[in-house]
Amino acid sequence: MHTLRSYLPWQNFNEFFVSIVYFVQGSAGITAIASALILREEMGLDFYQIGLIGVAGTLPWSIKPVFGLLTDLVPIGMFRRKPYLHIGPLMGFLGYLGIALYGNTFEGFFLCLIFANLGLSLTDVATDGFVVEESNDENVTRIQGLTQVSIRVAAFMTSFFSGLLIYAEILTPHQMYLLAAGFPLITFAASFYIREQSVEDWALLEPKTEDSMTLETTYEHYKTKKTDLQVFTPGYIMALIVIFVLIVTNLVFGQQLDDVIQGVIPGFSRTYFTVTIWLLFFVWMAGYFGKLVKLKLTTSMIFIAILFILLWRFNPGTGASMFFFVKDTLGIDEKTLGFMDTVAQIGSLLGVFLAVKIFDKIPLRTLLTMTVIVASAFGLTSFAVTRPEIGELLGNTALIGWAGMIIASPVYFFDSLFQYLIAGQEYVGAWAAVYQLSAMEKFLYAKSIVDELVFMIAYIPLLKLAVLICPKRAEATNYAIIASIMNIGLALSAWTSGFLYNTFMGWYHPGVDVSTVQVDVIELLIWVNVITSLFCLFVIPFLKTDRFHKE
Numbered sequence: 001m002h003t004l005r006s007y008l009p010w011q012n013f014n015e016f017f018v019s020i021v022y023f024v025q026g027s028a029g030i031t032a033i034a035s036a037l038i039l040r041e042e043m044g045l046d047f048y049q050i051g052l053i054g055v056a057g058t059l060p061w062s063i064k065p066v067f068g069l070l071t072d073l074v075p076i077g078m079f080r081r082k083p084y085l086h087i088g089p090l091m092g093f094l095g096y097l098g099i100a101l102y103g104n105t106f107e108g109f110f111l112c113l114i115f116a117n118l119g120l121s122l123t124d125v126a127t128d129g130f131v132v133e134e135s136n137d138e139n140v141t142r143i144q145g146l147t148q149v150s151i152r153v154a155a156f157m158t159s160f161f162s163g164l165l166i167y168a169e170i171l172t173p174h175q176m177y178l179l180a181a182g183f184p185l186i187t188f189a190a191s192f193y194i195r196e197q198s199v200e201d202w203a204l205l206e207p208k209t210e211d212s213m214t215l216e217t218t219y220e221h222y223k224t225k226k227t228d229l230q231v232f233t234p235g236y237i238m239a240l241i242v243i244f245v246l247i248v249t250n251l252v253f254g255q256q257l258d259d260v261i262q263g264v265i266p267g268f269s270r271t272y273f274t275v276t277i278w279l280l281f282f283v284w285m286a287g288y289f290g291k292l293v294k295l296k297l298t299t300s301m302i303f304i305a306i307l308f309i310l311l312w313r314f315n316p317g318t319g320a321s322m323f324f325f326v327k328d329t330l331g332i333d334e335k336t337l338g339f340m341d342t343v344a345q346i347g348s349l350l351g352v353f354l355a356v357k358i359f360d361k362i363p364l365r366t367l368l369t370m371t372v373i374v375a376s377a378f379g380l381t382s383f384a385v386t387r388p389e390i391g392e393l394l395g396n397t398a399l400i401g402w403a404g405m406i407i408a409s410p411v412y413f414f415d416s417l418f419q420y421l422i423a424g425q426e427y428v429g430a431w432a433a434v435y436q437l438s439a440m441e442k443f444l445y446a447k448s449i450v451d452e453l454v455f456m457i458a459y460i461p462l463l464k465l466a467v468l469i470c471p472k473r474a475e476a477t478n479y480a481i482i483a484s485i486m487n488i489g490l491a492l493s494a495w496t497s498g499f500l501y502n503t504f505m506g507w508y509h510p511g512v513d514v515s516t517v518q519v520d521v522i523e524l525l526i527w528v529n530v531i532t533s534l535f536c537l538f539v540i541p542f543l544k545t546d547r548f549h550k551e
Contacts, residue, residue: 015143017194019150020187021127024089025120026154027183029341031096033163033334034176036323038103042173046515049106050320051498052251056110058494059251060117061487063244065288066237067125068481084126085191091119092184100177110252123187128483148352148460156345160411163338164418240284246277288481304542305469306485311536312372312462313489317529318382318522319497325517330388330440339411340448346407347449351456359457364465369540371458376533378454381447382526386519388440395439395446404442405434407449500525 039045039053067084076083095116103109165171171179250257254270261273289303318325326332332340359367384390394400413430420427437445466482504521505514512518 014194015146017190018127018143019146020190021123022147022150023154024092024183024187025124026151027158028120028180029155030158030162030183031176031180032159032341033166033338034173036320037166037173037334038109040320040324043104043106043109044515045106046498046513047319047321047501048498048514051494051496051501053106053110053113054319054494054498055251055491056113057117058487058491059244059247060114061121061124062484062491063240064121064125064484064487065481066240067122068129069237071126071129079196081126081129082191082194082196084122085194086188088119088121088123088126089184089186089188089191091122092116093119093181093188095119096177096181096184100174100181103174103177107252111248114248119184123184124483148456148463149349152345152348152352152456155348156342159338159341159345160414161338162341163334163336164415167333167335167338168419170422236287240281243277243281243284247281250274250277285481302469302482304539304544305465306482308368308536308539308543309462309466309482310485310489311539313486314492314496314535315529315532316493316496316500316525317379318525319494319501321501321517321522321525322382322385325519325522326385326444329517329519330385332441332444335415336441339408339415340444342411343407343445344448344452347452348456350449351453352460354453355457355460359461360464364461364468365540365543367461368458368465368543369537371454371461372534372537372540375454375458376530378450379526379530379533382529383523384443384447386523386526391443392439395441395443400446401439401442404445405431405437408434408437408442408445497525500528 035053036050039050045053071081071084074080095112095114095118098112098115099109103112162176165176165179166173250270250273257270257273261270323337327334327337362370384394395404409430412433416428416430416433419425466486469482501521502514504524505512505516505518508520509516509518
């Protein structure tokens, strides 16, 4: 006899809470178009500065090891995870609220975004502890699929309104951040109902059951935790926090900092200072891995896996320049751009389904190789956007043209309904609306759904790899370091994209304002994206995935 629970994607409230957390993460897309408009059209930032804002959105996620250590080894009161799940969402709320009220300068926007993402990152790490504890070889793909479905459903819902509310002048770009601030409060409210085993002593973390994936006795477990805390000293953790603060200070107050450095150490430029900070960061990371190996909290193969993950995520591309090329040069309005993001989430959901139900049967290393090659090759389709005659030609074909209209029709149905019920306008049938789409718009709708479909088929195996290389006993700590590597790759990609745009502008268009959109520079960045996407293939021959379970 099947119970209602057997038909639900989650098996208990903790899994349901995980869905809520990732739903809130996915809802961040509500600000995607608002952010671009604030930074470019209200503040007048160039693409390098916009890239730095992109770094602010990912950099806090690179210090997840600190949060992992806290949630694994430093309980607050009687719990390891729950208190942090109260604190993190409140930080996210305050950060977004700060952008809505005070995000009118580069510095204000950057610092508020950093603070919001610190809160979201803390929430994510504490939740990941539950995810990894609940995961095993039988259910890991289901749970990872559940998290990604939660993110994509939220992204589907919020991306629909991301451009529509601005285009219809219902909310201003800054007010969109006020709306976004409400989502972390959902996590905050739900965090009071999660179930977690309490700890009687902050250094004595008992295994839950005899089959909790550890054979340690209570006394052995106690000794292990004491050793953990002796190795990961407060000073060692504080060192990473100091490095993080130096990185943020360098990004936000770079020019002022350069003047100070030149006054103290003549000839020591900001470039040397930047390199020094990042070298310290990687030295800290190397020491961190050394400590994990010493404590037998990680495996030798994790180093190869993490190198693969870093290279997989480091693929600088066109960044914000492509967005404004499509908006300003091709004339696609904010509402349509938001709808394209909405359609892309349908591709994500399809990608999750295919990854979980079909591609999961393929050996992991083979699947990683296939997806990297296909994703990189598909990146070449961006040339059909920068060269509109190709995109229009494709959009006029029966296959792509009709596919684009069919894909877009549900979105325009809800748009027509929204305009009729909320704005009081005349109802227009969905098919009549999509029939008026230009050939380029049809192509872009079709491309957006396939883009996300391909990405998600590649991303789910990467998440599976990340979970499987996590030894038990310090789940949040190990998963945090792996996720941090992913976000370091993203942060470096965002920074490199903006840096390369300005550099190429100086080479090919000297004397021209670097904030202008130049199609030849965008096409160079497309090639950079395609080529760097293939770098991780050099690591795959050394990736022995069959050793994870043995170690």
